[in-house]
Amino acid sequence: MRTLNKRKIVVLFVASLMALFVSHPTLASNLTEEQKIERLLQIVAESDLVFIRGGNEYGPTEASEHLRMKYNQVRSRIDTAEEFIEHIASRSYLLGTPYYVRFSDGRTVESGSWLSQRLREIEADACCEVPR
Structure with a gap:
């Protein structure tokens, strides 16, 4: 007992x-998946990185606009920020080739890896924010 x-x-x-x-x-x-996606797009637009897509280089504003255009076309089929990264922001839909980001030091990484890290930071920050 x-x-x-x-x-x-x-x-x-x-x-x-x-x-x-x-x-x-x-x-x-306390962030919705939509808010996380919007924050990722904002991070892209405000970065100082070079975005490489299809062998061509783009600035942050162009890259963000391109990702937003792709997202708007399939928004109803994307439920999470992880899906946004995997299906929209990591590779070319037509060619299947990965997107890359290049840092000011010349280092280049796949955009999916970089965005996944940004998402983890967003979620960690959202976890610990005190509401105002």
Whole structure:
């Protein structure tokens, strides 16, 4: 009987912690997937990177506009920011070739990797913001 009560207490404690984590604004991300996608597009537009698509180089504004145009065409089929990165912002739909970003130091990485890292930062920041 005593073991059963201890189990109930542990289960209730764990359930309470989980409820707190999900409902507390400083612990749970309060951004919608649409807001995350918009933030990714903003990060692209405000960056100082060179975006490489189809072997051609584009500035941040052009890159952001291109990604927004692609997103608007298939918006109803994109449910998450991860899907946006995977299906819109990582490669050419027609050629299947990856998009790249080049940093000021000359280093070049695939845009999907770079955007996935930005998304993790967005989610981490959203997790820990205190509502005003």
